[in-house]
Amino acid sequence: METIYRRPALLADLPTHYCPGCGHGTVHRLVAETIEGLGIGSRTICVAPVGCAVLAYKYFVLDCCVAAHGRAPAMATGLKRVLPDRVIFTYQGDGDLASIGGNEILHAALRGEPITIIFVNNGVYGMTGGQMAPTTPLGMRTTSSPLGRDSQQQGYPIHLPELLAALPGVAYAARRSTHSVAEIRRARQAIQRAFTVQLRGLGLGIVELLGACPTNWQVTPVEALEFIEQVMLPVYPLGEFKVAAELGA
Amino acid sequence: MAQGTLLIQTDRCKGCGLCIRACPQQVLVAGQHFNALGYQPVQLDEALRRCTGCGVCAWVCPDLVFTVYRESAGRAG
Amino acid sequence: MARELWKGNEALAEAAVRAGAEAFFGYPITPQTELLEYMARRMPELGRTFLQAESEIAAIHMVYGAACAGVRALSSSSSPGISLMQEGLSYLAGSEVPCVLVDIMRGGPGLGNIQPSQSDYFQLTRSAGHGDFHPLVLAPSTVQEAVDLMYASFDLAFGWRTLVILAGDGTLGQMMEPVEMPPMRALAVERPDWALTGAAGRSPRVISSLYLDAAELEQSNLRLQAKLQQMAATQQRWESFCVEDADYLVVAFGTVARIAQSAVRAARRAGIRVGLFRPVTLWPYPRQPLDAICPQLRGVLVVEMNGGQMVEDVRCVVRERVPVRFLGHLGGVIPMPDEIEAELAQLVSLSGRAAFS
Known part of the structure; x- marks a missing residue:
């Protein structure tokens, strides 16, 4: 028998604390497989966020630290500046990165820090129980937008990779999803590219990954995939918004 | 068609059912028993013998419960 | 060594350089800005890290990141900036990652003014961030003493795995006095056994201030408190x-x-x-x-x-x-x-x- 798939050694052989059907598990797997595939596990450092993925350090078999809420890009900057030959990535959710950490990601991108940002967008604050995030689609009900997000009251969803793609310091910016096998494969490729631009010193690489949050969306895991297709995708088009020319085809 | 099989870490499965939905051969089913986490873990319906070892279940599983094998017999070298 | 006339802020910067500081992250704020400006020239000249951050919040988290790698990292600011840094100071304390911070105090509360003040005493000694901890706070009265304390501060920080704050006021930062600078130290080659460097040939390390279990967090706090008591017993200077x-x-x-x-x-x-x-x-x-x-x-x-x-x-x-x-x-x-x-x-x-x- 030939082994077609085996879990990556860079993910600890532990049950995760994530809810059934949560997108984080899949993204963890893709990141671990990418790092393993690139053969950089022994020189990669993960900066974990505050949010559902705060325990990422338990799962990645890598040197890890945990940043304060939203500050992961600043912490990654500090690490990368003193360890330029190491690979530094942050793993952040939408509240962490796009709300409280807006300034840190913006300026890390402006400086073109050669770091990799793995950004999981599920449209809500998961850990605190499903409040509105900057990524919550218009009309979506959350515990802090009980009547549905209203642009007049709560503004519009943020499109971070598109925004960052405009900055010269950003070498790779993409949005991918985890709702189907085909998209998961594309997500894996995007994560690989976001690490590759760092390895080549081209600038900051960021991948936004649409991930399911069945618990806070109050749907089943299978329905959550349909939720991504029907609710998230119309707001968040998938694609590569910036690919450094040096990266090639 | 190639013959495959799966090793399922049933103690890790959270019964989300994403693999059942994704499996092109429809050989995965929700188990009847509960694991220590309190979920009904997925099972390979061995009676169907239709698993091709394509690995789709492993691609969609957020909890990495699958190890996927495929018969390599018949291949040169 | 000859005595030279040094401005307080610049003298502190040079003393940090000579004490082996490998990374400086800061943000301009009067009356400490000359420290940042000095570092902007001096650190790159020596092939070391200088970065002007987008905010004091980012600056202290950059220090946190660099310090996680086991290098001697510092920042400097003045009162309103220290308020912003408190988040990072708490995380540094919670994970026992050592670093050095300079506070050239100015009048408050709020925007206050840029005149000298000592009104961060409570902030530095009592409430340098949420949770139970104290930084080691050193208060020089002359530029020479500022230099000497800065020179010793990284050893204290790394020896105790603690945050060391040098608290001066705007007068100290701005005045010029004759100073004898200490010799330039060689940079540490060895990294501490907790430093994040990439898990090559060893098991992975984690730097975190998170303890979800109450009993575990209490144990971590009790360890920290025991260390603080030991510091309190042995580190009093006057x-x-x-x-x-x-x-x-x-x-x-x-x-x-x-x-x-x-x-x-x-x-x-x-x-x-x-x-x-x-x-x-x-x-x-x-x-x-x-x-x-x-x-x-x-x-x-x-x-x-x-x-x-x-x-x-x-x-x-x-x-x-x-x-x-x-x-x-x-x-x-x-x-x-x-x-x-x-x-x-x-x-x-x-x-x-x-x-x-």
Whole structure:
């Protein structure tokens, strides 16, 4: 028998604390497989966020630290500046990165820090129980937008990779999803590219990954995939918004 | 068609059912028993013998419960 | 080595460089900006890291990141910037990652002004962030002392795995004084056994301040508290002047202690047997040496450039044994020696009356 798939050694052989059907598990797997595939596990450092993925350090078999809420890009900057030959990535959710950490990601991108940002967008604050995030689609009900997000009251969803793609310091910016096998494969490729631009010193690489949050969306895991297709995708088009020319085809 | 099989870490499965939905051969089913986490873990319906070892279940599983094998017999070298 | 004229902020920067600082992250704010500007020139010249951050919040988290790699990293700021850094200081304390921070204090609250002040005393010694911890706080009174303390600060920080804060006021940062600079140290090659460097040939390391289990967090806190107690017992630094025969004691720190010293000299000439006690560590507060002087005293005068902060520590030590008076100026007003003398005269007459009543 030939082994077609085996879990990556860079993910600890532990049950995760994530809810059934949560997108984080899949993204963890893709990141671990990418790092393993690139053969950089022994020189990669993960900066974990505050949010559902705060325990990422338990799962990645890598040197890890945990940043304060939203500050992961600043912490990654500090690490990368003193360890330029190491690979530094942050793993952040939408509240962490796009709300409280807006300034840190913006300026890390402006400086073109050669770091990799793995950004999981599920449209809500998961850990605190499903409040509105900057990524919550218009009309979506959350515990802090009980009547549905209203642009007049709560503004519009943020499109971070598109925004960052405009900055010269950003070498790779993409949005991918985890709702189907085909998209998961594309997500894996995007994560690989976001690490590759760092390895080549081209600038900051960021991948936004649409991930399911069945618990806070109050749907089943299978329905959550349909939720991504029907609710998230119309707001968040998938694609590569910036690919450094040096990266090639 | 190639013959495959799966090793399922049933103690890790959270019964989300994403693999059942994704499996092109429809050989995965929700188990009847509960694991220590309190979920009904997925099972390979061995009676169907239709698993091709394509690995789709492993691609969609957020909890990495699958190890996927495929018969390599018949291949040169 | 020759004595040269150095501005306080720049002297602190050069002392940090010579102490082996490998990374500086900061943000401009008066009255400490010259420290950042000096580092902007000096660090790249030596092939070391300098980065102007987008905010004090980012600066301290960059320090946190660099310090996680086991390098000697520092930042500097002034009061409003320190407020912003408190988040990072708490995480640094919670994960016991060492670093050095300079606070060149200015008048507050709020935007306040850019004049010298000592009003961050509580902030630095009591509430440098949420949770239970204290940084080691050093309060130099001269530029030379600022240099010497900065030179020692990384060893203290790494030895204790603690945050060390050098607390000066705007006067210290801005004034020029003759300084003898310490020699340039070679950079540390070895990284500490907790540093994140990539898990090559060893098991992965984690730096975190998260303990989800209550009992586990309590244990971590108790470890931290035990360390703080050990620091409190062994790290008290102070200086005293003319206390041997003193009936009265002036207590002041930082540049105010220098003004107080002039007043003590003048009062001595006027026949008052008065001494000066100057804490060098604001945390841990030098309680034992102050306590040891108390039995001979008839009164204590505390002088600060704030509304009365260190005076609370002094009262804790003195208790009700003798009167403790407070003279404070706020908002950047600097106390003058004649005011201190007048306060001393008041103290003498009050405690004299008390003695005869």
